[in-house]
Amino acid sequence: MWSVDEHLADVLAAVAPLPPLELQLLEAQGCLTVEDIVSTVALPPFDNSSMDGYAVRVADVNGATAEYPSVLTVVGDVAAGAAALPVIGPGQCARIMTGAPMPPGAEAVVPVEWTDAGSGSGEAATTMSPQGDKPVGTGEVRIFQPVDTGAFVRRCGDDIAIGQPLLPAGTRLGPTQIGLLAATGHDMVRVRPRPRVVVLSTGSELVPPGTPVGPGQISDSNSFALTAAARDAGAIAYRVGGVPDDAERLREVIDDQLIRADLIVTSGGVSVGAYDVVKEALGEQISFRKLRMQPGKPQGFGLLDGSSGPVPLLALPGNPVSAYLSFELFVRPAIRRMLGAAEISRTTVTARLTERLSSPGGRRQFARAAYDPESGTVTPVGGAGSHLLGALSQANALIVVDEDTTEVAEGAEVRTVLLDSAG
Structure with a gap:
């Protein structure tokens, strides 16, 4: 009989991290980076406003109050994405939107709520100037509070500087990491691909969930649980479903799946019964062994001949708890090793x-x-x-x-x- 540690060591000795690939960002989700990634751009890429308001020179609004506002001439609008920018001179300002670039000459942003175009400082906004010829805050604007240099301005490189490390090697790419790479101009990333795992269960008694269960039949739960477990481990998992107790049919199914599999997992048919179909179909290629463990005593492991090289196959027991625990102990570490993960076992x-x-x-x-x-x-x-x-x-x-x-x-x-x- 084999020990748990001996069987696990045998499995891990036969698997290795998959070769790195250059993948598009969304295709790389769930993969691990294979090299340190450094930013070649700054974020933000330019000084921009963090508020809707007015881009001003600080000296022009010093001492501004609700009783004695600073009155500035509005020389233009600056929207997000604007390329042509007005130059702000003494006594001038520009209406600016959140995310818009700071125009030359401007040193800070006054939020719209601090002006007569908003409702700050107790000053109610009106829609037209007293003369009735233009909207408030367009031709000129009254500002009721001073600001310091840099107020409400996002400086270039505040978030990410050029040359700053973004992600170390071995980082799993989730939504926020992919967003960071996209924001810094990366459309491709070098990663280890997620292993493709094919999961099938054996037994003529198995019927798909949702199908009427006849005498002696049970719903196939193993293929669903093990497929979900493979995905949870980081793999791209394909559920083939139940295969009847027919050795020739099982060999055909496995041969068909080898073209897309980095790893194959079966459940059932590994004991010493008359209908242990995995043993019958693969006995010459797979080593079947008894482990000193409970549950999960019968196990099988070996390498099949795939079109691109050997494909590991782990044959697990058919009882649901035995199958799942065997997956946790032997299959999950193999998947994690193929992913290139530093930690391959549960805590x-x-x-x-x-x-x-x-x-x-x-x-x-x-x-x-x-x-x-x-x-x-x-x-x-x-x-x-x-x-x-x-x-x-x-x-x-x-x-x-x-x-x-x-x-x-x-x-x-x-x-x-x-x-x-x-x-």
């Missing part, structure tokens, strides 16, 4: 057990559990049965009990794997 912490836990001798047990980070405690959920999906759905952790331990006392400290951690 492990030490927690205090809230109730006694028994374990079979000679096997490493992975007990489903609820971990409370505030109290640092962990509580087993559900029984030991490998078919108990209800308990699995409530678990956010696994309690690890080593092979030479048969009982763990309440209050003991136990190794706990966090299923919601990023690794």
